Amino acid sequence: MSKPNSPRLISDLELRQRPVKLLYGMLFLLMIAVTLICLLPPIWIIISSFKDLKEFYQVPPTLIPRTFQLDKLARTWQEFSFMQYYMNTMLVTLGTLFFTVTFNGLAGYFFSKLKPKGSALLFVLVLWTILLPNTVGLVPLYSNLVDFPILHLNLTNTYWPLWFMAAANPVTILIFKNFFDAIPDSLLEAAHIDGSTKMGIFFRIIVPLSGPVIVTVIILAVNGVWNDFFWPFMLLKEQHMWTVIVAIYNLKTSLPQDIQFIGLTFAIVPPVLLFIVFQRYIMQGATLSGSVKG
Amino acid sequence: MDRTASSGGRRRRARGSGFVRYWIKEWSSWLLVVPSVLFFLFFSWEPLLRGIYLSFFETRGFEPVRFIGLQNYVDVVSHSVFWQILRNTFVYVFWSLVLGFFVPIAVAILVNEMRWLQSFFRVSAYFPSMVPGIAAAMLWMFLFEPSEHGLVNMALGLLGIAPLGWLQDSSLTIVTIVLTMTWRGFGAIMLLFLANLQSINNELYEAAAIDGASIRHKLAHIMLPHISPLIGLTLILQISGVFQIFNEPLVLTEGGPNNASMTLQLQSYFYAFRYFEAGRSVALGVITFLILMVITLVFFRLQKKVSD
Numbered sequence: 001m002s003k004p005n006s007p008r009l010i011s012d013l014e015l016r017q018r019p020v021k022l023l024y025g026m027l028f029l030l031m032i033a034v035t036l037i038c039l040l041p042p043i044w045i046i047i048s049s050f051k052d053l054k055e056f057y058q059v060p061p062t063l064i065p066r067t068f069q070l071d072k073l074a075r076t077w078q079e080f081s082f083m084q085y086y087m088n089t090m091l092v093t094l095g096t097l098f099f100t101v102t103f104n105g106l107a108g109y110f111f112s113k114l115k116p117k118g119s120a121l122l123f124v125l126v127l128w129t130i131l132l133p134n135t136v137g138l139v140p141l142y143s144n145l146v147d148f149p150i151l152h153l154n155l156t157n158t159y160w161p162l163w164f165m166a167a168a169n170p171v172t173i174l175i176f177k178n179f180f181d182a183i184p185d186s187l188l189e190a191a192h193i194d195g196s197t198k199m200g201i202f203f204r205i206i207v208p209l210s211g212p213v214i215v216t217v218i219i220l221a222v223n224g225v226w227n228d229f230f231w232p233f234m235l236l237k238e239q240h241m242w243t244v245i246v247a248i249y250n251l252k253t254s255l256p257q258d259i260q261f262i263g264l265t266f267a268i269v270p271p272v273l274l275f276i277v278f279q280r281y282i283m284q285g286a287t288l289s290g291s292v293k294g
Numbered sequence: 295m296d297r298t299a300s301s302g303g304r305r306r307r308a309r310g311s312g313f314v315r316y317w318i319k320e321w322s323s324w325l326l327v328v329p330s331v332l333f334f335l336f337f338s339w340e341p342l343l344r345g346i347y348l349s350f351f352e353t354r355g356f357e358p359v360r361f362i363g364l365q366n367y368v369d370v371v372s373h374s375v376f377w378q379i380l381r382n383t384f385v386y387v388f389w390s391l392v393l394g395f396f397v398p399i400a401v402a403i404l405v406n407e408m409r410w411l412q413s414f415f416r417v418s419a420y421f422p423s424m425v426p427g428i429a430a431a432m433l434w435m436f437l438f439e440p441s442e443h444g445l446v447n448m449a450l451g452l453l454g455i456a457p458l459g460w461l462q463d464s465s466l467t468i469v470t471i472v473l474t475m476t477w478r479g480f481g482a483i484m485l486l487f488l489a490n491l492q493s494i495n496n497e498l499y500e501a502a503a504i505d506g507a508s509i510r511h512k513l514a515h516i517m518l519p520h521i522s523p524l525i526g527l528t529l530i531l532q533i534s535g536v537f538q539i540f541n542e543p544l545v546l547t548e549g550g551p552n553n554a555s556m557t558l559q560l561q562s563y564f565y566a567f568r569y570f571e572a573g574r575s576v577a578l579g580v581i582t583f584l585i586l587m588v589i590t591l592v593f594f595r596l597q598k599k600v601s602d
Contacts, residue, residue, distance in 0.1 A: 249432075
């Protein structure tokens with residue numbers, strides 16, 4: 001399967017020598033070990049959540065479960081209203097997607113194509129937001145959300161702040177900008193001569209050409225929402241507003257361990273399924289956002 | 295720089311452009327970013343500035359009540375926990391360099407060499423990054439359980455090693471936290487290095503092989519120089535990440551035992567939301583911020599010197 005010409009340290013020719021072969025074998029075993037360390041812990045948690053009570057607390061714990069209780073999962077799902085947390089997370093995700101794509105997309109368009117005089121200064125400010133460590137703004141931001149400036153609204157126990165914060169994501173703006181930079185200006189000029197407005201050009205020319213980057217941004221955003229802990233935890237104090245991650249953290253202290261395992265399973269399985277389906281896009285997105293930060 | 299679509303047809307009139315003319319032409323462009331600017335303003339820039347402002351005030355709730363100069367800073371620094379945290383931070387930095395920095399590079403090189411199952415290995419190494427951070431921390435909390443209940447201790451038992459206290463042992467707690475962070479975080483950095491390794495021109499290796507270069511030579515003279523800019527960048531990201539560690543100690547230890555795993559960010563959070571000392575919280579934030587700025591500037595200065 002491997003490409004014959006991918007650049008490797010150990011060439012095919014060297015691999016024929018006995019000591020190199022031995023080294024290569026050791027590297028392969030090491031790679032297997034790394035893989036096991038990566039895969040086994042979450043898999044063990046997931047399969048352990050199917051064990052019955054007796055087997056769960058058995059010492060030493062069993063690696064492969066002998067009992068298999070699907071109804072325990074169903075009961076936990078019901079009893080701790082995970083359906084609600086899933087729906088909440090879904091709602092946060094949908095709003096986040098809308099805000100992320102619309103506002104960061106428009107900002108990317110602004111910095112890439114419109115570029116009026118003075119926009120460079122704004123761009124520097126946005127870039128600084130990536131570089132500056134977020135250690136100072138936490139408290140004032142929280143106080144803004146409890147009592148929003150000018151309007152005096154209390155935004156806790158709503159999803160608005162999470163959506164608004166998604167709209168000011170400098171990394172996503174950069175991803176959009178880099179992509180739009182590659183769209184030839186001549187296309188936009190033609191549309192402009194045809195009488196399209198700037199907004200019209202964005203929606204009729206830019207957006208239809210931006211399928212790949214929008215997919216990447218969506219996947220990064222979905223994954224981001226599923227991971228997001230700090231602000232949901234700070235803001236969503238009422239139980240019926242919790243996201244899945246907030247729920248498993250808040251339920252941590254009050255639940256027996258076997259139920260916690262099931263909660264963890266509920267938190268791990270969706271992103272893992274997402275990964276299995278979209279792994280190529282997800283890994284592309286990760287590489288992209290990583291290289292943008294650099 | 296290319297002229298934009300909107301200005302393309304108007305070159306003739308652009309000569310006499312004044313303030314009014316500029317706005318007639320560009321108001322619709324700026325209108326498109328007004329929401330973004332507002333979002334950045336309220337959720338990013340204003341909190342940062344007000345945080346700095348707040349650090350010079352005595353606070354009640356989140357409101358400043360009295361200007362007290364540097365008193366918050368003095369209070370924070372003279373508290374005994376501050377020095378403990380600084381020491382912890384160095385230990386965190388040390389282990390993040392040993393584990394968090396080294397592991398992704400090593401695994402990327404390893405994956406790159408694989409001729410068989412390569413894409414499976416790549417996907418598996420990225421797999422932990424898909425587990426949500428809080429879930430990953432909780433997961434490892436179960437695995438690192440002290441006594442022979444814990445799976446990690448059980449595995450070590452097979453190798454004949456006595457069970458360890460891990461998170462409960464103040465001398466191991468930071469290593470354990472860094473281990474769990476590395477487990478979840480290395481995949482993304484590994485992908486960056488892998489992409490970087492695969493952009494090396496294969497002819498360099500082939501030419502070197504013809505000249506009789508050993509594997510070690512190729513590693514030292516072709517591979518490492520090629521990836522060294524990325525190594526530098528991940529180094530600084532790794533270090534600046536350490537100063538912002540928050541989730542893992544919160545979930546795993548709450549900074550304990552006895553503040554042995556307390557971080558700057560977590561302490562700042564505790565000041566604000568546990569002890570309700572907003573002023574001290576932002577003062578500690580500013581201190582963290584300054585330390586980080588110094589480190590980053592020194593790094594870029596050094597990098598410039600190296601590349602010149």
